[in-house]
Amino acid sequence: MASLFEQPRRKARERTSRDGNVHSSPLGSGIHPSIPGGEGGIAPLQLYADVVFDRPLDQAWTYGVPEHLVGLVGVGKRVAVPLGKGSRETSGFCVGLRETGPPASIQVKPVLRVLDDEALVDEHLLQLTRWMAEYYLCGWGQVLHAVVPAGVREQAGTREVAVVEVPPAAEQPEPFPALTAQQRAVWELVRDSGGAMELRDLLRQGRCSAAVVQGLVKKGLLRRYRRRVERAEVQEAVAEAAEPPLLGSREEPRIVLNGDQQRVWGQLEAALQVGGFQPFLLHGVTGSGKTEIYLRAMEAVVRQGRQVIVLVPEIALTPQTIARFRQRGNRVAVLHSHLTDAERGAHWRRIAAGEVEVVVGARSAIFAPARKLGLIVIDEEHEHTFKQEATPRYHARDVAVMRARLAGVPVVLGSATPSLESWWNAARGHYTLLSLPKRVEARPLPQVRIIDLRHEPNKGGAISMTLAAAMERALRQGGQVLLLLNRRGYSTYVHCSSCGHVAQCSHCDIALTFHRCRNALLCHYCGWETAPYQRCPACGQASIRYQGLGTEKLQAEIAEKFPGYVCVRMDSDTTSRRGSHEGILEAFRTGKIQILLGTQMIAKGLDFPNVTLVGVINADVGLHVPDFRSAERTFQLLAQVAGRAGRGDKGGVVYIQTFTPDHPCIALAARHDYVTFAGQELAQRRQHRYPPFEHLARLIIRSEEEAAAAQFAQTLAGALQRAAAVVDRQSREGGTAPPGELPGPPPPLRILGPAECPIYRLNNYYRFHFQVQSPDRGRLQNVLRRVLGTVRPPAAVEFQIDMDPYSML
Ligand SMILES: Nc1ncnc2c1ncn2[C@@H]1O[C@H](COP(=O)(O)OP(=O)(O)OP(=O)(O)O)[C@@H](O)[C@H]1O
Numbered sequence: 001m002a003s004l005f006e007q008p009r010r011k012a013r014e015r016t017s018r019d020g021n022v023h024s025s026p027l028g029s030g031i032h033p034s035i036p037g038g039e040g041g042i043a044p045l046q047l048y049a050d051v052v053f054d055r056p057l058d059q060a061w062t063y064g065v066p067e068h069l070v071g072l073v074g075v076g077k078r079v080a081v082p083l084g085k086g087s088r089e090t091s092g093f094c095v096g097l098r099e100t101g102p103p104a105s106i107q108v109k110p111v112l113r114v115l116d117d118e119a120l121v122d123e124h125l126l127q128l129t130r131w132m133a134e135y136y137l138c139g140w141g142q143v144l145h146a147v148v149p150a151g152v153r154e155q156a157g158t159r160e161v162a163v164v165e166v167p168p169a170a171e172q173p174e175p176f177p178a179l180t181a182q183q184r185a186v187w188e189l190v191r192d193s194g195g196a197m198e199l200r201d202l203l204r205q206g207r208c209s210a211a212v213v214q215g216l217v218k219k220g221l222l223r224r225y226r227r228r229v230e231r232a233e234v235q236e237a238v239a240e241a242a243e244p245p246l247l248g249s250r251e252e253p254r255i256v257l258n259g260d261q262q263r264v265w266g267q268l269e270a271a272l273q274v275g276g277f278q279p280f281l282l283h284g285v286t287g288s289g290k291t292e293i294y295l296r297a298m299e300a301v302v303r304q305g306r307q308v309i310v311l312v313p314e315i316a317l318t319p320q321t322i323a324r325f326r327q328r329g330n331r332v333a334v335l336h337s338h339l340t341d342a343e344r345g346a347h348w349r350r351i352a353a354g355e356v357e358v359v360v361g362a363r364s365a366i367f368a369p370a371r372k373l374g375l376i377v378i379d380e381e382h383e384h385t386f387k388q389e390a391t392p393r394y395h396a397r398d399v400a401v402m403r404a405r406l407a408g409v410p411v412v413l414g415s416a417t418p419s420l421e422s423w424w425n426a427a428r429g430h431y432t433l434l435s436l437p438k439r440v441e442a443r444p445l446p447q448v449r450i451i452d453l454r455h456e457p458n459k460g461g462a463i464s465m466t467l468a469a470a471m472e473r474a475l476r477q478g479g480q481v482l483l484l485l486n487r488r489g490y491s492t493y494v495h496c497s498s499c500g501h502v503a504q505c506s507h508c509d510i511a512l513t514f515h516r517c518r519n520a521l522l523c524h525y526c527g528w529e530t531a532p533y534q535r536c537p538a539c540g541q542a543s544i545r546y547q548g549l550g551t552e553k554l555q556a557e558i559a560e561k562f563p564g565y566v567c568v569r570m571d572s573d574t575t576s577r578r579g580s581h582e583g584i585l586e587a588f589r590t591g592k593i594q595i596l597l598g599t600q601m602i603a604k605g606l607d608f609p610n611v612t613l614v615g616v617i618n619a620d621v622g623l624h625v626p627d628f629r630s631a632e633r634t635f636q637l638l639a640q641v642a643g644r645a646g647r648g649d650k651g652g653v654v655y656i657q658t659f660t661p662d663h664p665c666i667a668l669a670a671r672h673d674y675v676t677f678a679g680q681e682l683a684q685r686r687q688h689r690y691p692p693f694e695h696l697a698r699l700i701i702r703s704e705e706e707a708a709a710a711q712f713a714q715t716l717a718g719a720l721q722r723a724a725a726v727v728d729r730q731s732r733e734g735g736t737a738p739p740g741e742l743p744g745p746p747p748p749l750r751i752l753g754p755a756e757c758p759i760y761r762l763n764n765y766y767r768f769h770f771q772v773q774s775p776d777r778g779r780l781q782n783v784l785r786r787v788l789g790t791v792r793p794p795a796a797v798e799f800q801i802d803m804d805p806y807s808m809l
């Protein structure tokens, strides 16, 4: 990001966006040799505004503030300004105000209008979003645009009303003017209301016409202006949403912390009392009572009159946790994905006004405008849903740690299976490790048995005889069963037994999944859908076979094998409606469902004491995807789902079916041994130079024209090499090395690629990627910044940078 408090000094040239768009030069925008519609400009200027736009521009443009806008413009508000050669009116965020402008030879375009009455973002959020733009290599304006909800920008849920009030005595006319009886009555009505009164109400209550009020305004006895107010129905909806949900609404008895919890709480409490930035990693095995620690911390911060932000992987999947927050928090705002723009806007305003003490939400809640922030909590910090897969491609956990640092408050990352990044940060002392090594009330972790599918008779179904017998037993004893299969649909691929043809998406290099409920073949990546084939499209034979196991087929098998029990499937096909997750989980909690099967969504954070058996149908799904995190993800999923068993007095067991029982991530998950797994996996990562030991960026090039994508990938390869050489030279010569770079010879930058992405064609785009790695993040970013400044993809090609990528497909 160019310095904000400087003019963009670059020469006019076209700049390349991260999204493949071309933007006009600095000289074509804020600073302009001639002022539209005016001679000699708007001088003398005394105030200048720095403005950023929702574009991948790495700098702010300077505009002059005309006199009539001086009192209205403000940092954190949006302004409308002329941008580009055509001076097209464009809105942007004002990120700085200053009194010195550019040299007199350069004339400056004026701010046209100020769009907001109040700042949409405060100083903290400005700093945070600026950091994000630099870290994730995108435009500051893009980040601001993404983090301020549309409902806030558009002031959804509010309306502008006319209000009147009595001016202060000193400003009232002397002597008091003569009034008609009606005028006097109306005036007294306003005076006695003790403040501003909505004009509409005044007309009704005073039974008068607007002319009467206008007369009073003219005489200087009333002041009339416009003000924004919340629409009543939105207020009601937001207040209603604050009611505790049905699930878990029973009052909880006050819990007495056990020894481990007391030790952990003691450390945290001290940090909260002292205040200041302090990051904690709370590693507690499943069912160790981490949530209770969050609740104590939350209560302590609220008592200090400060606000808490709690991030959860997904609201719909954590109804129990949320219910517990609501029971203990006085004023809790839950930001879920089904809010309307107006509701989201209303929450934002309530949070900013300090009317909310606890904000709970998924990743975007990290931008909640809590001005009195006292603590950030991230539950299940290892979850991949915290990473946003569109610009700005941020990771909410990392943003949270930075926000806590900027705000000078503690941050708690909690998980039974921490990400290796966080674990490593704790190991090297960047985070303080807090451990809860045992389950509450001395409950044992469930025993895990591995079923080796290579040798296990299964009579043709997905459920082995061993697992079937265990389910039978558990159900007979009145327990409930949870079954994990991380693949939705009925058959996961469809092929021709004559010629071997596999049904593929027309738009992606992806095998289609057969969904029996919809009687359709579906692409899980782009959503393309087609009718099931009667004959092979390649050879014409009627020899279509449906193969591979999905949750739908598993459900059919269970219905057949366990006819007396209610079995419900929970995956994204059955939970698309608002409230459907909660409905299923509530039915399971109350025992109306005996067998719950589903994808990874059943593995998350659920606390059902009557689950005595957890079965993993195929632990190997996801283990062989080309991604350096596949072992970590598999371990996390298995350990988490295993942790759903035996949380009550009845105890519990776990059965894991696998073809690779000796794989460390499966064997160690079966032993609940996170620490050994993390140690071994970190050693692997170090050896292969993967995160967290090196910083990684993924560059993705995509185009519907295969040759264009391939060609630009080659161009980029050259540009990367050249940029790396320049940055090397600069850091050798010293002086120009940006802060954060170490003295001495620069560490090697590793550039892998270009290569075809594992899913080469996706949504009609042909895709290539690079992996660029360095132990020095500053250097990596400098090289990429330089590349962005020098190469421009042709019109048909898009180019994206993903810092700290989580998807490698
Ligand atoms: N000290 C305690 N004594 C008794 N019960 C407790 C105590 N602390 C917490 N609990 C209860 O234990 C259960 C599990 O706790 P909690 O859900 O916080 O576990 P967790 O560590 O978050 O687990 P997971 O990582 O599996 O989600 C809850 O029902 C909670 O009320």
Ligand SMILES: [Zn+2]
Residues within 6 Å of the ligand: 505, 506, 507, 508, 510, 523, 524, 525, 526, 527, 528, 763
């Ligand atoms: Zn597709």
